[in-house]
Amino acid sequence: MSYQVLARKWRPQRFDAVVGQEAVTRTLRNALASGRVAHAYLFAGPRGVGKTTTARLLARALLCPARTGAEPCGACDVCRDAAAGTAVDIIEIDAASNRGIDEIRALRENVKYAPARGRYKVYIIDEVHQLTSHAFDALLKTLEEPPPHVVFVLATTDPRDVPPTVLSRVQRFDFRPIPPETLARSLERVLAEEGVAWEPEALPVIVRAAEGSLRDALSLLDTAIAYAGGRLTAAAVAELLGAPTLEAVRAFAAALLGGDTAAALEAIARAAAEGEDLAALVRDTLETLRRALVLKAAPRVQLPDLSPTEAAALRELAEGVSLDELLYVLRALLDAEAEMRESPEPRVELEIAAVRATRRPRPHALEDVLRRLDELHARLGAGQPVAAAAGPVQASLLAPLEDPGAGAAPAAAPAAEATAARVGDAAPRGGAAPRATPPPAGAGELDTAWQRVVEEVMRKKPTVGAVLAQARPVELREGELVVAVAGNHFHRELLADRANRELVQAAVRRAVPGAERFQAVEAEGAAGEVRAHPLVQAVVEAFEGEVVAVRPRPPEGDGP
Structure with a gap:
């Protein structure tokens, strides 16, 4: 056959023609030039990166009688025979088909004979990890102390399967994937x-x-x-x-970054309908977005595999999104790629990732948030109303004090000044908290009695006692002590626990005269006013958030 495939036609004939393995070829050339040639080598690396080619070049250099430096002359009979593959002193063995102990015994018998034409006999054992354990054992002695005219070159794609006893007897060279x-x-x-x-x-x-x-x-x-x-x-x-075209990849990436869910799903459907590999679509899109991320994060970086036109197109692709959004889309695709390997429905995984990426949360730029807050602050300072409406304010837990000179009941407090009081989760009965009445004349005694309750509970259960320390007694009515508890849902759930409630109730009976029951209500007066404050409402609107809890500011020096 006259035609020779490109992989054989363009096999390197010199060390300097080996692609992507400069460290290996430089070491071997220096060893040949200085005469420091080892008796056994191991070439390890993935397929198609030059292991066997380098082994043959090393063998040709060792056999060439006219060599003066590292490279064989290429003109002598030995070099011509080696190039044609007919050199009798270069023995190539395929370990996958000659893996037994009998083949290694034959090799041991042949190594003692002198080379036919050159100065060395070179044994190239390809895929050496395929040898059996007994074959490796039989090879050890010869590999460690071969005759002076013998050089072994072992090649493997899986060095982990080569026994340590063999690795310790050879010089190892790791071939890397070509960039x-x-x-x-x-x-x-x-x-x-x-x-x-x-x-x-x-x-x-x-x-x-x-x-x-x-x-x-x-x-x-x-x-x-x-x-x-x-x-x-x-x-x-x-x-x-079966790979997507560059235009299809760019269109898919643009749909993801632009938040166009329909276009992203259509791109996936088109790729599936045309029989393209969806995993390849994800890989190519990831590579496109990675390059766009690098160019956006470091505009001065010059990617060696990109032309100026391609770099400009990638910069334009990422122009309308922030770095955080790019990272979000990249992470969504990386997760999808991992899930697609394991999922029985890889298309569904990719579609989920596409929807998630196109419907991602839009981050607010810090400058934009600060600008909006400045505008709101200026409007509040000018007395202009804010867009957010104040939330409803509940009735006050404490009723207004009666006027001693007035015979009739006092008028209701204005709604704008009322504070909220509703039954907490710890209340034993459903519905709203009972309407409070003014504390009795002995309010100071009630506070003192409550302190005794707190101290007793603190000794037995400090966690519950710490919650009670932030509460205050409101009233004692018909044998029931009503206490306003300041805090969040955690405090209410703590007091709602049956064991904790029984502990507090027992302490109340002992410390508060006339108290038989205990009821906790939520002290929402100050919190309601804080939530209804115009500035708080403006901040909540600007950040699209909510007020989770309102805590009193500790005195100076008490906080962290």
Whole structure:
């Protein structure tokens, strides 16, 4: 067959042509130039990143009789045989099909023979992790002390399956996945040398599908060129790989950032209808939004794999949203990507994420909030009413004192000055708190008696006693002591507990003469006034919030 696939045609023939593994090739070249060649190496890394290629280059350099530096001459008979794959002193063994102890015994018998033409015999054992444990044991002695003319090069994609006893006998080199921008440059060079016309938008799709493997990238490139009839187009690559086009990804990202729920769901439906990989849509959108985030957060950063036109398009994409919104959408997609791997309905997971991202809470800029508060403060200072209406104010817990000179009952207090009093959750009866009457002449004695109640409960249950310490007795009527409790729902729930209630009631009977029962009502007078204050209402409206609790300000030095 006259045609040779790109992955074989463009296999590097020199160390400096190996792509993306500068640390490995530099170390090996220095070792060859200085004569510090080890007897055993382990090349570990993912597929298609140059492990076997580098092993062959090392073998050719060791066998070349005319080599003066690190690179083989490429002109002698040994170099030509090695390039053609017919060198008898370079023995390549596939450990996946020669994994037993018998094959290793044969290898041990052959290593003692001298090389046929070169200075070394090089054994390249590919996928060495496939050897059995007994085969590894049989190889250990030879691997540790081989004959002077033998060099072992072990290659594996899974070094974790290689026994530690083997790892300790070799020099290990870790091959890394090739960066996307390096892969893209390599593909551009191959396309230029092959004379193939291509669209720049097609290369990123191939690079992402290759996942750091140059061999995979070249194989995909070969297939895409054949599919498109001798040229490389973005549409052909997208159809071939089932990946979304760049325009579709940008449109989906724009819908998410713009809060257009309908457009985002339509993009998902279109991708599913056309048989595209939804996971690829999420990955590509994530990468687009990541680049937009970098460019928005650090405008001076120059991403190496972006042209000026693409960078301008990404800046325009993120122009109308804040960094917090970008982070929110990115997090929603990251969560969706993780959920899609496990879910039996990945499309539903993606649609949920799209709705969540488009209906995200809109953050208020600090400057905008401050401006609105300044405007409200200015309106209040000028006596203008605020838009928020004051909440209803309940009747006062304490009735107004009667005028001694008046024979008739006093008029009701104005509603604007009344304070609220309603039965708390701890009240034993439903409905509103009873209408209060003025304290008796011995109000001071009632306060003193209440202090005794607080002290007794504090000794037995400090948590309940601390709540009672913030309460005040209102009245003693028909054997029932009414106490106003200041606090939040936690305090009311604490006093509503049956055991706590019985504890307080027993203390009340002992300390308060004439008291048989105990009733707690919520002291809402001051809280109601605070909630109804125009400035508080304005702040609640500006922040779209609510007042959860109103606490008295502690005296100076008492607070944290």
